[in-house]
Every structure is written in structure tokens, then in C-alpha cells.
Amino acid sequence: MKALIIDDEPGIRLALGHFMLGRGYEILEASSGSAGLALARTELPDIVFLDRKLPDMDGEALLHPLTSPEIGASVVIMTAYVELDEAVQAMKNGAEYYFPKPLDLEHISVILERLEEKLKLKNEIGHFRRLSELDGEDVIVGDSPHIIRIQRLVSLLAKNITTPVLILGESGCGKEMVAKSIHKQSDCKGPMVEINCASLSESLLESELFGHEKGAFTDAKKTKTGLFEVAQNGTVFLDEIAEMPLPIQAKLLKVLDSRTFRRVGGIADLKTNARFMAATNKDIAALVRNGLFREDLFYRLNVLPITVPPLRERGRDVIMLAEFFVKRLGESMGKVGMKISSEVLEQLQHFRWPGNVRELKNIIERMLILAPAGEILREHLPSEIRRGASSVKDWPDPADLRSLRQVEEEYIVHVLKMTGNNHSHAAVRLGISRSTLLARLKIMKSGGSNSDM
Ligand SMILES: Nc1ncnc2c1ncn2[C@@H]1O[C@H](COP(=O)(O)OP(=O)(O)OP(=O)(O)O)[C@@H](O)[C@H]1O
Numbered sequence: 196m197k198a199l200i201i202d203d204e205p206g207i208r209l210a211l212g213h214f215m216l217g218r219g220y221e222i223l224e225a226s227s228g229s230a231g232l233a234l235a236r237t238e239l240p241d242i243v244f245l246d247r248k249l250p251d252m253d254g255e256a257l258l259h260p261l262t263s264p265e266i267g268a269s270v271v272i273m274t275a276y277v278e279l280d281e282a283v284q285a286m287k288n289g290a291e292y293y294f295p296k297p298l299d300l301e302h303i304s305v306i307l308e309r310l311e312e313k314l315k316l317k318n319e320i321g322h323f324r325r326l327s328e329l330d331g332e333d334v335i336v337g338d339s340p341h342i343i344r345i346q347r348l349v350s351l352l353a354k355n356i357t358t359p360v361l362i363l364g365e366s367g368c369g370k371e372m373v374a375k376s377i378h379k380q381s382d383c384k385g386p387m388v389e390i391n392c393a394s395l396s397e398s399l400l401e402s403e404l405f406g407h408e409k410g411a412f413t414d415a416k417k418t419k420t421g422l423f424e425v426a427q428n429g430t431v432f433l434d435e436i437a438e439m440p441l442p443i444q445a446k447l448l449k450v451l452d453s454r455t456f457r458r459v460g461g462i463a464d465l466k467t468n469a470r471f472m473a474a475t476n477k478d479i480a481a482l483v484r485n486g487l488f489r490e491d492l493f494y495r496l497n498v499l500p501i502t503v504p505p506l507r508e509r510g511r512d513v514i515m516l517a518e519f520f521v522k523r524l525g526e527s528m529g530k531v532g533m534k535i536s537s538e539v540l541e542q543l544q545h546f547r548w549p550g551n552v553r554e555l556k557n558i559i560e561r562m563l564i565l566a567p568a569g570e571i572l573r574e575h576l577p578s579e580i581r582r583g584a585s586s587v588k589d590w591p592d593p594a595d596l597r598s599l600r601q602v603e604e605e606y607i608v609h610v611l612k613m614t615g616n617n618h619s620h621a622a623v624r625l626g627i628s629r630s631t632l633l634a635r636l637k638i639m640k641s642g643g644s645n646s647d648m
């Protein structure tokens with residue numbers, strides 16, 4: 196579950212963040228109302244801790260957008276000046292609770308237990324993600340013939356909003372980015388909502404897509420609007436479509452053909468004018484041959500498929516992308532004007548990039564942390580890349596060889612130091628989830644596991 200803390204006091208963010216992390220939450224932070232709202236729109240937190248007095252606005256002004264169906268967060272207000280009637284008013288306006296500052300963590304624990312019970316129920320029926328169109332990362336960087344062809348297809352498909360879009364390609368190669376780009380260029384007024392078909396059970400996925408009527412099943416306490424309704428005038432992005440269970444595939448095909456659907460347990464035919472896009476890194480044609488994906492749905496989606504090639508086949512795009520990320524990430528990290536040495540560029544160019552653009556982006560971010568200022572040099576390259584491009588003579592002497600685990604652990608410690616021991620930031624820099632980082636730290640503290648790494 197995700198908790199967003201909107202408070203301009205770093206001390207509160209730190210203490211509350213630490214406390215919530217301990218309860219297993221993923222933590223997001225913002226120091227102003229506008230930044231908090233922007234983050235909430237893209238990240239859809241479950242709980243928002245909202246300071247009453249923010250530098251740019253009165254926290255209560257955010258109550259409405261944060262609790263609206265678009266974001267649907269449970270909001271807890273925090274304030275140094277608690278007045279009973281204000282608290283009552285805030286709760287009438289949709290706040291779940293009103294905490295006086297300084298925060299009493301025991302008090303918060305009790306309220307959270309109650310809230311978590313509610314959230315559990317809600318989360319079982321709320322798994323889609325609204326993709327931001329404003330994150331500035333929707334420029335498809337590259338000028339290889341592949342990418343130029345994709346850019347052309349993107350503008351073509353943007354004009355034909357009734358044609359479904361199927362995007363194929365290895366993990367991390369930019370499928371979601373292509374989908375966002377089509378959505379953005381098509382100038383439709385509705386939102387773009389994504390759902391990962393691999394992450395939900397069949398019944399959950401169905402109720403996410405179609406919605407359900409109150410009482411359709413035991414936990415359906417309220418009527419729920421599904422993705423097809425939420426994405427009205429916009430885009431439904433079905434990620435990992437190859438994992439969609441066959442019965443849902445059949446229902447999806449009907450929606451694509453008739454443009455109508457029924458909520459689970461409903462009898463009314465509802466209309467949808469959402470654009471459908473789907474992506475997968477699987478060989479979907481092979482799945483069709485083996486009866487694991489419906490042939491008719493495949494043909495319906497496969498009108499003008501876009502295959503995003505792996506990064507290793509895109510020639511000098513690697514360099515363009517590296518320079519783009521150095522600039523873009525450098526700006527967000529306060530390291531403006533950084534350059535990459537030509538030797539590093541050459542090594543990046545020769546690496547195989549099994550994790551594609553996502554891996555390149557993560558590595559540039561790591562190197563930006565490691566390089567003090569000015570230029571990114573060979574010594575800042577991760578060893579796997581240096582090794583890939585260098586000869587055996589550049590490797591350490593046998594006496595200095597360390598295990599992969601040792602190297603990883605040293606690197607984790609290093610990144611933690613660089614990020615002031617902030618687990619969230621360190622996890623982002625390392626390209627792993629916060630929970631993976633915490634699990635690794637636990638293993639490191641206990642002196643390692645039985646793994647043979
Ligand atoms: N051509 C590109 N130009 C700029 N950024 C890119 C490009 N391609 C990918 N990226 C960036 O790389 C990262 C991974 O891309 P994306 O999420 O679109 O990959 P994906 O193919 O959907 O991956 P997965 O299969 O794991 O879901 C994102 O941060 C994206 O913004």
C-alpha cells in the first residue's frame with residue numbers, strides 16, 4: 196500500500212515516513228500542496244497524510260480532489276492548531292481523521308488499523324493506474340530507422356482512434372511510452388488508464404475492467420465503476436495482455452466489437468468509447484498457435500501492431516538516449532551540465548542491454564550519483580558494462596576478485612550513503628523496489644543468506 200505525506204516540515208515527513216515504512220507502506224513525499232496533488236494523481240496513494248497549513252495553500256483545499264473518485268485516497272489531516280469544529284468540518288468534507296501535532300504515533304496506529312481494514316476491502320476492487328500525461332517523458336528519443344518508423348505509426352494511430360493498438364517488445368524497451376505517446380497525440384479529452392492483466396485474479400480483473408453492481412458478490416458493498424467507464428473519451432491500456440485469462444479475452448472481444456458492456460451483476464448495456472491499447476513482451480502469435488490466446492482477439496488487436504525493437508538493435512540511439520537521460524535526470528537531481536566522456540559512450544554503445552531502455556536509464560542515474568561534477572568517466576561505469584567492453588587485462592587480479600554479492604552489498608551501502616540513508620531514494624537509484632531494498636538490508640545485517648551468489 197502507498198502512503199503520501201504532504202507536509203512542508205521535513206521532520207514530520209521523516210518521522211511519519213519511517214513509521215509507515217515500518218508498517219509495510221511504500222512512502223511518497225511532497226513538501227507543497229501542488230506537488231502533493233500532482234504526485235497523488237500519478238501514484239494513486241491509498242492514504243494521504245495532509246498538513247493543514249501548506250506553504251502554497253490551505254491543506255483542506257486538497258480534500259476534495261484527493262478523495263474524488265479520480266484519486267480515491269483516504270485522507271488524514273494533521274494540524275498544529277486543532278479546533279473541534281474545524282475537525283468536524285474537515286471530516287464532513289471527506290477527511291478520515293484529524294490529528295493534532297505533535298503526532299502521537301500510538302494514536303495514529305489505532306486509527307490506521309481501522310483505516311487499513313477499510314482499505315483492504317477497497318483495494319480488492321481498485322487496481323488500475325492512471326498514467327500521467329504530464330511527466331515529460333513522452334518524447335520517444337531516437338533516430339534509428341526503427342524509431343522513425345514507430346514515430347510515424349504513432350502519429351498515424353493517433354488519428355485513428357477506433358483502431359485498437361497492440362504493442363510488442365522486450366521488457367523495458369518502451370512499450371508503455373509508445374502507448375502514452377499515441378494517447379497524447381490523439382488529443383482525446385479522457386484519461387489514460389492502465390491495468391496489468393498479469394497481476395490480478397480472473398474475477399478481480401473482470402470487476403476492474405467491467406465494474407460491478409452493488410451486491411454482485413459478497414464484498415461488493417458499493418457499485419463500482421470499471422475501467423471501460425473511467426476511460427470514457429480516453430484510453431484503456433491493457434498491459435501484459437498475454438496473461439489475460441481466456442474467459443475475459445472472450446468478453447473483451449465482445450466489447451471491442453459492440454462497444455457495449457455490462458457491469459458484473461448488471462443488466463444494463465453501457466456504452467464505451469474508450470480507445471483500446473494492449474502490450475506484451477510475450478510471443479503472442481506463438482501463444483495463439485498453442486491455444487493459450489484467442490485467435491479472434493489476436494486478429495482484432497493486431498491490425499497495425501507496433502514492435503518496439505530491443506535497444507541493442509537501435510544503433511546510435513543508445514548514445515542519444517544516454518545523453519537525453521543525463522540531461523533530464525541531471526536536471527531533476529540538481530546536476531546540470533554533466534557530460535559523458537566519449538570512452539563511456541563507446542562502452543554503452545557496445546553493451547547488450549538485456550533490460551533495454553529502462554536499464555540504460557537506471558545506469559545513467561547511478562553514474563550521475565557517482566560522478567562528482569563535470570564529466571561521467573569510465574570509473575563510474577558499472578563493472579558489468581566495463582567488463583563487456585573491455586579485455587581481460589582490465590579485470591582485477593585474481594586475488595582481488597570479489598563475489599557478486601560483495602560488490603552488490605558495497606554498492607548498496609554506497610548508494611545509501613549518497614542518499615543520506617533515505618531508503619526510498621536509494622531504492623529508486625538502485626532500480627529496485629523499496630521492499631526489495633529492505634529485504635536485502637535485512638539479509639546484510641544478519642550476515643548473508645544461504646544463496647550462493
Ligand atoms: N525511446 C525512448 N525515449 C525516452 N525514454 C524512453 C524511451 N523508451 C523507453 N524510455 C523510458 O524507459 C523506461 C521504460 O520504458 P517503458 O516503461 O515504456 O517500457 P516497457 O516496454 O513498457 O517495459 P515493461 O515490459 O517492463 O513493462 C521508462 O522510464 C521510459 O520513459
Ligand SMILES: [Mg+2]
Nearest residue numbers: 370371434474
Ligand atoms: Mg510496461
